[in-house]
Amino acid sequence: MHRRVDRLIEAQERWAKPVGQWNQRWIAAAFAGSGPLKDLLNGVWLGHPVHPAVTDVPVGALTAGMLLDLTGQRRAADVVTATGVAAMVASAVTGAADAVDAHGRPQVQATVHASIMVGSLAAYLASLAVRAARPSSRTLAVSLALLGYAGVASGAYVGGELVYGSGNMVDRHAWRTGGARWRRLDVDEVPEGAPVQARAGQDTLVLYRTGDAIHALHDTCAHAGGPLSGGTVIDGCIECPWHGSRFRLSDGRVVRGPAVYDQPAYEVRAIDGGGLEARRLPEPLD
Numbered sequence: 077m078h079r080r081v082d083r084l085i086e087a088q089e090r091w092a093k094p095v096g097q098w099n100q101r102w103i104a105a106a107f108a109g110s111g112p113l114k115d116l117l118n119g120v121w122l123g124h125p126v127h128p129a130v131t132d133v134p135v136g137a138l139t140a141g142m143l144l145d146l147t148g149q150r151r152a153a154d155v156v157t158a159t160g161v162a163a164m165v166a167s168a169v170t171g172a173a174d175a176v177d178a179h180g181r182p183q184v185q186a187t188v189h190a191s192i193m194v195g196s197l198a199a200y201l202a203s204l205a206v207r208a209a210r211p212s213s214r215t216l217a218v219s220l221a222l223l224g225y226a227g228v229a230s231g232a233y234v235g236g237e238l239v240y241g242s243g244n245m246v247d248r249h250a251w252r253t254g255g256a257r258w259r260r261l262d263v264d265e266v267p268e269g270a271p272v273q274a275r276a277g278q279d280t281l282v283l284y285r286t287g288d289a290i291h292a293l294h295d296t297c298a299h300a301g302g303p304l305s306g307g308t309v310i311d312g313c314i315e316c317p318w319h320g321s322r323f324r325l326s327d328g329r330v331v332r333g334p335a336v337y338d339q340p341a342y343e344v345r346a347i348d349g350g351g352l353e354a355r356r357l358p359e360p361l362d
């Protein structure tokens with residue numbers, strides 16, 4: 077079944093791609109210059125994307141609201157449904173902060189997901205309006221809420237596919253284990269003031285020299301895989317050239333999103349007789 081649904085989602089590319097790009101332009105303009113706000117919505121402070129955590133609130137509240145509606149507990153159903161609708165708006169804002177940096181297949185999926193959720197929100201808002209204006213029209217209010225709930229369930233499926241199927245906002249180093257083994261680098265010299273790409277076994281690192289110290293991070297950005305060696309160094313951090321995430325060179329700590337996960341960091345030392353070697357540092361505890 078999931079293959080059929082995937083094909084159905086991908087068939088939406090014709091309209092979803094241009095709509096998604098248009099949405100990304102105005103959302104990016106709205107977030108321009110609001111770095112801390114976008115970091116807050118992405119989840120840099122939490123070390124985890126905020127959106128999937130927030131979405132649990134409307135899904136839970138709207139499920140409860142549906143059950144209360146169907147069992148005739150009107151007052152409780154209205155309050156819980158209104159709570160779910162308010163939480164949908166909060167989910168939309170956090171989702172927009174993530175979707176603005178999605179490209180390719182994830183962007184299409186994000187646009188389909190958001191479009192279904194907006195339709196669902198409209199159905200729920202109509203349901204709330206009917207509840208407030210015509211308390212006797214319970215059948216219409218509940219029908220609209222059920223329609224909205226079908227949208228929430230469908231949109232949640234697409235959102236799940238976006239994360240679990242396409243890996244959007246998943247840590248690019250989730251399966252990369254640490255290790256105390258020193259591995260020889262394929263560069264012998266690191267000039268000061270410019271990022272240098274180097275291989276250490278299977279891994280590609282970015283090296284940056286400051287005086288006698290050579291800082292090293294994994295080259296693949298934790299957010300979506302951008303090459304940090306193509307980035308720029310600002311205030312002791314390297315900035316990814318794709319979406320502008322910044323990681324502290326000394327320990328890989330993320331200091332600006334959209335990445336929410338730290339970057340694997342390495343220590344580098346000279347080898348007797350010439351050359352350099354690196355090994356992964358333990359993750360910072362705080």
Ligand code: FES
Nearest residue numbers: 297300302316319
């Ligand atoms: S790939 Fe998105 S910020 Fe690096």
